[in-house]
Amino acid sequence: MSERFASVEDVTDQLAAQGYLASPSVATTVFLADRLDKPLLVEGPAGVGKTELARAVAQATGAGLVRLQCYEGVDEARALYEWNHAKQLLRITSGRGETWDATRDDIFTDEFLLARPLLQAIRSEDPSTLLIDEVDKADLEIEGLLLEVLSDYAITVPELGTLTARHAPFTVLTSNATRELSEALRRRCLFLHIDFPEPDLEERIVRSRVPGVDDTLATSLVRVVNALRRIDLRKAPSVSESIDWARTLLALGAESLDEAVVDETLGVLLKHTDDVARARKHLQLDEADVRR
Amino acid sequence: MTDRVSTSDSGAGSLPGRLVAMVEALRGHGMVVGTSETVDAAQVMGVLTLADRDLLREGLAAALIRRTGQRRVFDAVFDVYFPAAVGARTSVREDGADDGTASPTARPRGVDDVRDDLVEALAQGGREALEDVAAAAVDALGAIQAGSGPGAAGAGWSARQTLEQLRPQTAIVRALAQRGSTAGFGERLDRDEVRRDVERFRELVQTEASRRTAEVRGRDRVAKYAVRPDASQVEFLAASREQVLELRRTVQPLARRLATRLSARRRRRNRGQVDIRRTLRRSMSYGGVPLNPVFEHRRKARPELVLLCDTSGSVAGFAGFTMLLVQALRDQFSKVRVFAFVNHTDEVTELVTGGEADPAALAERIAANANVAPWHASSDYGRALRSFVTRYGAVIGPRTSVLILGDARANHLDPDLDALRDIVGRARRTFWLNPEHESRWGLGDSVAPAYAQIVDMHECRTVDQLSGVVGRLLPV
Numbered sequence: 001m002s003e004r005f006a007s008v009e010d011v012t013d014q015l016a017a018q019g020y021l022a023s024p025s026v027a028t029t030v031f032l033a034d035r036l037d038k039p040l041l042v043e044g045p046a047g048v049g050k051t052e053l054a055r056a057v058a059q060a061t062g063a064g065l066v067r068l069q070c071y072e073g074v075d076e077a078r079a080l081y082e083w084n085h086a087k088q089l090l091r092i093t094s095g096r097g098e099t100w101d102a103t104r105d106d107i108f109t110d111e112f113l114l115a116r117p118l119l120q121a122i123r124s125e126d127p128s129t130l131l132i133d134e135v136d137k138a139d140l141e142i143e144g145l146l147l148e149v150l151s152d153y154a155i156t157v158p159e160l161g162t163l164t165a166r167h168a169p170f171t172v173l174t175s176n177a178t179r180e181l182s183e184a185l186r187r188r189c190l191f192l193h194i195d196f197p198e199p200d201l202e203e204r205i206v207r208s209r210v211p212g213v214d215d216t217l218a219t220s221l222v223r224v225v226n227a228l229r230r231i232d233l234r235k236a237p238s239v240s241e242s243i244d245w246a247r248t249l250l251a252l253g254a255e256s257l258d259e260a261v262v263d264e265t266l267g268v269l270l271k272h273t274d275d276v277a278r279a280r281k282h283l284q285l286d287e288a289d290v291r292r
Numbered sequence: 293m294t295d296r297v298s299t300s301d302s303g304a305g306s307l308p309g310r311l312v313a314m315v316e317a318l319r320g321h322g323m324v325v326g327t328s329e330t331v332d333a334a335q336v337m338g339v340l341t342l343a344d345r346d347l348l349r350e351g352l353a354a355a356l357i358r359r360t361g362q363r364r365v366f367d368a369v370f371d372v373y374f375p376a377a378v379g380a381r382t383s384v385r386e387d388g389a390d391d392g393t394a395s396p397t398a399r400p401r402g403v404d405d406v407r408d409d410l411v412e413a414l415a416q417g418g419r420e421a422l423e424d425v426a427a428a429a430v431d432a433l434g435a436i437q438a439g440s441g442p443g444a445a446g447a448g449w450s451a452r453q454t455l456e457q458l459r460p461q462t463a464i465v466r467a468l469a470q471r472g473s474t475a476g477f478g479e480r481l482d483r484d485e486v487r488r489d490v491e492r493f494r495e496l497v498q499t500e501a502s503r504r505t506a507e508v509r510g511r512d513r514v515a516k517y518a519v520r521p522d523a524s525q526v527e528f529l530a531a532s533r534e535q536v537l538e539l540r541r542t543v544q545p546l547a548r549r550l551a552t553r554l555s556a557r558r559r560r561r562n563r564g565q566v567d568i569r570r571t572l573r574r575s576m577s578y579g580g581v582p583l584n585p586v587f588e589h590r591r592k593a594r595p596e597l598v599l600l601c602d603t604s605g606s607v608a609g610f611a612g613f614t615m616l617l618v619q620a621l622r623d624q625f626s627k628v629r630v631f632a633f634v635n636h637t638d639e640v641t642e643l644v645t646g647g648e649a650d651p652a653a654l655a656e657r658i659a660a661n662a663n664v665a666p667w668h669a670s671s672d673y674g675r676a677l678r679s680f681v682t683r684y685g686a687v688i689g690p691r692t693s694v695l696i697l698g699d700a701r702a703n704h705l706d707p708d709l710d711a712l713r714d715i716v717g718r719a720r721r722t723f724w725l726n727p728e729h730e731s732r733w734g735l736g737d738s739v740a741p742a743y744a745q746i747v748d749m750h751e752c753r754t755v756d757q758l759s760g761v762v763g764r765l766l767p768v
């Protein structure tokens with residue numbers, strides 16, 4: 001049982017010190033992942049702070065972040081390790097006149113091994129934080145590999161033997177849920193769904209990320225964003241959009257939000273033109289046009 | 293003030309016992325909770341102090357929930373097994389005594405008093421205040437006596453009775469007036485928020501009524517009957533009018549998820565095979581050893597989709613939901629056409645596109661405006677399939693996926709298997725989605741087994757099952 005954090009409150013404080021404002025559910029789950037020694041599977045819409053959470057935990061615990069960014073087609077060679085073929089070829093062709101057996105023994109050593117994130121985290125001398133980001137983007141086959149690694153934090157390289165982690169890393173997997181992860185992988189993890197934050201938390205996040213924004217502006221900004229999240233949009237604005245919007249408003253010198261300001265800057269918040277149209281309708285910005 | 297977990301009520305059993313019972317209840321609502329999850333949950337209870345109920349809730353959620361979307365059911369069940377207090381709790385916050393023995397409120401309150409409090413809470417806009425009003429409302433208005441009311445088996449607390457008397461929506465106007473919002477933009481936001489809070493309040497009343505009832509009738513019973521199943525678990529064939537409306541609200545979010553899934557699958561498929569020529573060219577830098585394969589990227593036109601739905605009687609809700617879903621997914625296909633039948637097939641693509649998005653209303657619109665039952669009102673699968681082939685057979689080509697929806701209850705008439713064979717023969721893929729439980733296929737007048745010999749038939753009783761077929765199997 002590891003004890004990176006003393007209590008749930010301690011998690012909240014330490015993450016806050018790194019600029020990450022954790023909701024009670026985030027803080028509780030991080031605390032439990034540490035105590036129960038389980039990887040944390042974080043699911044939720046884009047831009048709610050999943051990746052940032054792993055980064056903040058790494059900083060708070062002083063355990064370097066090792067990140068495996070998943071994408072379609074990511075494979076063992078990119079996730080685990082691969083042999084540096086080019087270098088091996090050079091070594092072979094530069095032949096030193098020794099037997100093939102000797103050469104073979106030589107080219108399958110550490111020197112020719114390219115450690116990818118999973119192996120890096122396992123071999124790390126110091127405690128590390130392992131972030132497996134956007135697992136849902138990888139193909140299903142990679143999950144078998146992840147399960148293997150996450151079950152005992154050991155990796156077998158046939159030519160080198162089994163490498164076991166000195167310190168089991170604090171592991172965070174994130175997913176935007178574009179595909180169902182396997183039941184087995186889910187079962188291995190504690191589950192955390194991060195949703196859009198409660199308004200007062202989001203206000204605090206915005207104010208801490210964009211220091212020039214005052215209380216009133218932050219409050220009304222978050223109110224508008226929440227109103228938009230309640231309507232059917234292709235892409236609801238996330239925390240990252242709230243932050244971008246606050247920056248824009250600050251740059252424009254807007255001190256309060258009225259129809260005209262919202263109308264002009266809606267494009268920062270919404271990415272699709274039909275979303276913008278729908279939002280204008282919902283907030284009745286069209287009527288503002290008529291009045292102006 | 294943080295709520296503590298109430299551990300003092302009689303007959304509660306030990307905490308581990310309560311956890312096990314809660315796990316049972318979650319399973320009863322379709323959540324897969326294995327031993328490893330239960331063990332994790334027990335560990336969570338060991339690591340967290342029970343003094344903070346909110347943290348315990350989050351901790352147990354982390355151990356027991358495995359996917360997004362299970363949270364509402366989890367919360368409702370948690371509230372039954374780990375209630376915030378015992379008995380009436382209106383006074384709990386007031387006098388600060390939280391020893392679980394709070395007595396019923398001293399002052400009896402009437403509908404108007406409670407509504408005044410609700411107006412106040414809505415005007416202030418805070419969750420705690422709403423919780424308090426919900427507790428007071430159920431206490432004052434929700435009591436039902438044993439044997440009273442139609443079909444009432446025993447005493448308890450009713451959310452419906454509470455809400456019918458209170459009519460929370462009537463508090464909206466007054467709350468807005470009290471907020472004193474400035475006309476225009478601010479007022480619109482206020483209205484939006486107050487409406488959302490009224491929705492929340494209804495849920496809180498439901499929670500409170502379940503909690504109180506659980507004390508009278510026992511937790512297991514309440515967890516089983518009073519917790520609303522997840523919309524994705526509701527059986528199409530058994531859905532109430534209310535549930536159908538709720539299903540409607542899930543169409544857009546579900547369509548969004550499915551669209552992402554379909555395009556991810558499309559991208560993956562397009563990744564294609566190794567491009568030998570480019571791989572060899574790239575390999576020149578490694579002395580001719582092909583180390584880095586280059587993949588071809590294939591671009592293919594999107595598939596076409598034909599939906600053929602039985603819109604008779606009880607299956608109409610299922611058909612309506614699926615039509616709306618497919619409509620919302622239309623970007624994913626190069627063409628979508630929708631057909632409906634009872635005993636004759638007619639095209640309804642236009643009817644699905646226009647008008648209100650309510651599955652039940654859609655079925656009525658089809659019955660009124662399309663020629664689906666020219667001779668009599670009962671189903672005739674054979675004739676319907678045959679008329680589809682005759683009138684619209686040319687619609688199906690080698691890029692078309694066909695989804696046929698229906699319970700395959702042929703009314704003891706000729707099922708016309710050849711008509712179905714004809715459809716399957718023309719299409720790229722054909723799926724039959726049957727809203728009946730697989731164990732009922734073939735019973736009575738169901739010809740499902742005969743059709744299933746010809747076509748890939750899937751049980752589709754719930755939204756979950758439907759989205760599985762659409763998201764995983766439909767060609768992209």
Ligand SMILES: Nc1ncnc2c1ncn2[C@@H]1O[C@H](COP(=O)(O)OP(=O)(O)O)[C@@H](O)[C@H]1O
Nearest residue numbers: 019020021046047048049050051052205239240
């Ligand atoms: N709780 C939070 N505290 C501080 N910043 C946050 C929080 N949540 C989100 N953010 C900010 O929002 C942005 C998006 O976060 P990110 O981790 O990239 O989202 P995700 O990985 O979920 O898509 C980042 O700039 C991050 O700093």
Ligand SMILES: [Mg+2]
Nearest residue numbers: 050051052133
């Ligand atoms: Mg991210």
